[in-house]
């Protein structure tokens with residue numbers, strides 16, 4: 348059976364595509380009954396899994412940010428270090444929204460899928476995002492941030 352499948356990859360792919368739910372359900376059941384295998388598999392491929400996750404996150408983030416603004420940089424200081432850039436809620440409420448959405452990249456995914464409008468969002472680096480939050484909460488704190496490229 349395995350050999351036949353290897354010789355007919357196109358058929359196998361089509362079958363999987365048509366029976367997606369079945370395949371997922373089957374894999375879920377198998378995973379439940381083989382926790383030891385899963386653990387070993389994860390440990391053996393840990394670095395790869397982490398690296399893959401990192402790349403995926405970066406891609407999603409870039410896509411979401413490019414939908415907010417053509418220029419992917421902090422609107423306040425011009426920082427363009429992707430690791431530091433964040434989606435900023437212009438009117439505040441970011442913490443509240445991320446609590447509702449759950450941690451991780453759900454906001455990015457919502458933006459990409461078009462389920463989340465971007466008119467109340469802009470791009471800021473972590474530093475400017477914090478200052479923006481502080482200013483909203485306490486009034487202007489007179490901080491000046493500069494970024495040397």
Ligand SMILES: [Zn+2]
Pocket residue numbers: 421422423424425426471472473474475476492494
């Ligand atoms: Zn900044």
